[in-house]
Each structure stands twice: as C-alpha cells, then as structure tokens.
Amino acid sequence: MNLTLDDFLQLKERQVLITGAGGGIGRALISAFTAAGAIVSGADQDRHCLEDLQLRHRLVFDLANRQEIEDVIKGFINDHGAPDVLINNAGFTRGETLDQVNSDTWEREVAINLNGAFHVTAPIVDAMCKRNSGSIVFISSVNALGHFGNPAYSAAKAGLISYVKALAVERGRYGVRANAICPGSVRTPAWDHRLKRQPDLLTKVLPHYPLGRLVTPEQVASAALFLASEAGSGITGTALAVDAGLTAGNLRFINDVLAG
Numbered sequence: 001m002n003l004t005l006d007d008f009l010q011l012k013e014r015q016v017l018i019t020g021a022g023g024g025i026g027r028a029l030i031s032a033f034t035a036a037g038a039i040v041s042g043a044d045q046d047r048h049c050l051e052d053l054q055l056r057h058r059l060v061f062d063l064a065n066r067q068e069i070e071d072v073i074k075g076f077i078n079d080h081g082a083p084d085v086l087i088n089n090a091g092f093t094r095g096e097t098l099d100q101v102n103s104d105t106w107e108r109e110v111a112i113n114l115n116g117a118f119h120v121t122a123p124i125v126d127a128m129c130k131r132n133s134g135s136i137v138f139i140s141s142v143n144a145l146g147h148f149g150n151p152a153y154s155a156a157k158a159g160l161i162s163y164v165k166a167l168a169v170e171r172g173r174y175g176v177r178a179n180a181i182c183p184g185s186v187r188t189p190a191w192d193h194r195l196k197r198q199p200d201l202l203t204k205v206l207p208h209y210p211l212g213r214l215v216t217p218e219q220v221a222s223a224a225l226f227l228a229s230e231a232g233s234g235i236t237g238t239a240l241a242v243d244a245g246l247t248a249g250n251l252r253f254i255n256d257v258l259a260g
C-alpha cells in the first residue's frame with residue numbers, strides 16, 4: 001500500500017481552532033494546518049488582529065476576561081461542535097525580571113497565559129470527551145523548564161504543562177490527547193518592545209543557542225502539527241522543547257569557562 005503524507009497526518013477537513021491566530025506563531029500555525037487540508041478557525045483579542053487571515057470562523061475574546069471566553073466558546077461549540085484540534089497559542093508578557101513584577105503584573109500574566117487557556121480548553125475538552133476524540137496542543141515556553149526571566153509568565157507556562165498532564169491522564173480514556181510545546185526565542189512581534197529598547201538584542205541572544213540560530217515560527221508550527229495529527233497519535237502528556245538546543249545544557253558555560 002502506498003501511504004501519502006495525508007494518511008500519516010489525517011488532518012484533511014479536520015476542524016482546528018487556534019488562539020493568538022494573528023500573532024507571529026499563530027500565522028505560521030494557520031499556514032501549516034491549512035496546508036495539511038484542515039479547516040482552520042482563529043481567535044484573538046480583537047477583530048482587527050484577524051482581519052487579513054484565511055479563516056473559516058473568527059472568534060474574539062480577551063483571555064483575561066473569563067465571562068467573555070465562556071460566552072464565545074460556548075457559542076462556537078453550540079454552532080459548530082467541538083473542534084478536532086485546539087491549539088492554545090496566545091500569550092503575553094511584559095514583566096521581564098522579578099523587579100518588574102508586582103501583584104498586578106503577576107495576576108494579569110497568570111490570568112492571560114494560564115487561566116485564560118483553561119477557560120478556553122475546559123468546555124472544548126468536555127465536548128471532545130462526548131465525541132470520544134480530540135487533540136490539544138499548548139504553546140508553552142522554555143521558561144516553563146528553567147528560569148530565563150519573565151517570572152509570572154514562566155509560572156503560568158509551567159502551569160500549562162501540569163494541566164497538559166492532568167488532561168492526558170484523566171481524559172485519555174475519552175480519546176483526548178494533550179501536549180505542550182516549549183519554544184525557545186522566536187523572532188515574532190512578541191519581541192518588538194525589546195528590540196525597540198535594544199536594536200542589537202538578537203546578537204546577544206544567539207550565543208546561548210547550540211544550533212547558532214533562533215527557532216522560526218514555522219518550526220514551532222510544524223511541531224504542533226505533528227503532535228496534533230495522527231502521526232503523533234501515540235503521544236500525550238509531553239512537553240516538547242523546540243528550542244534550538246537551549247535547554248540541553250549551557251553552551252555559554254562550555255564556551256566561556258571550559259573551551260578556552
């Protein structure tokens with residue numbers, strides 16, 4: 001039998017919902033799932049973020065607003081059923097170090113990155129369980145695996161990995177899988193505010209990365225595609241680093257301390 005890539009992925013005509021669809025990684029996710037033949041819907045915090053995207057349905061909610069999320073997601077499930085694949089991709093951080101994190105920063109970043117993702121996911125998982133199938137991918141971060149700054153965001157991203165494990169263990173019997181991806185630095189609009197402050201910043205980032213380059217949005221998207229698809233159907237409860245080797249060890253320690 002001649003198997004095609006479509007046979008491996010089995011994403012043709014599958015309903016996929018992607019949050020943070022208008023962002024750098026969101027756009028790459030839309031391209032990847034669309035190329036695999038999926039029917040892609042996107043969510044973002046305002047309609048303007050979704051305007052120029054090829055999407056079947058456009059959902060608008062602020063991840064810090066529980067009621068808004070619940071209303072929109074409930075309406076989506078009532079009208080279209082549970083998506084086959086949910087990609088929790090939206091994220092936000094501004095509190096770079098502990099000195100920049102007060103109670104308000106902490107609560108806002110945990111609300112958006114952890115609580116918001118839960119409010120999106122929980123009703124969709126309930127509907128997936130009733131149907132006995134579904135796959136969820138969370139875009140977490142290397143910040144969940146070690147400290148690279150952004151303490152409140154990191155706590156939230158680590159919380160997502162715990163949630164992934166809970167979903168994998170308790171909802172696997174209903175045919176639902178959940179996994180996380182932990183990207184290293186990716187040059188997307190998420191970096192604009194830092195580059196505005198320090199235009200040469202990326203040259204300082206590169207020496208930390210064993211592959212000598214940053215991960216691209218497309219590389220994050222293809223890992224999400226794999227985990228969400230039939231090709232990844234044996235995998236649930238994992239956190240996959242897509243980080244150009246950052247968390248494999250400490251390259252700067254090798255170069256600065258040992259190699260010389």
Ligand SMILES: NC(=O)c1ccc[n+]([C@@H]2O[C@H](COP(=O)([O-])OP(=O)(O)OC[C@H]3O[C@@H](n4cnc5c(N)ncnc54)[C@H](O)[C@@H]3O)[C@@H](O)[C@H]2O)c1
Pocket residue numbers: 019020021022023024025026044045049061062063064088089090091092112139140141142182183184185186187188189190191
């Ligand atoms: N870029 C990186 O270096 C990097 C590294 C690791 C993890 N990530 C994660 O990847 C994901 C995508 O990030 P990106 O790099 O594409 O950033 P981005 O800023 O380009 O996109 C983030 C998206 O999330 C949406 N969003 C932000 N706050 C929201 C809110 N309150 N309600 C609803 N939507 C909201 C934004 O509108 C945007 O579309 C995020 O979860 C981010 O934490 C990014």
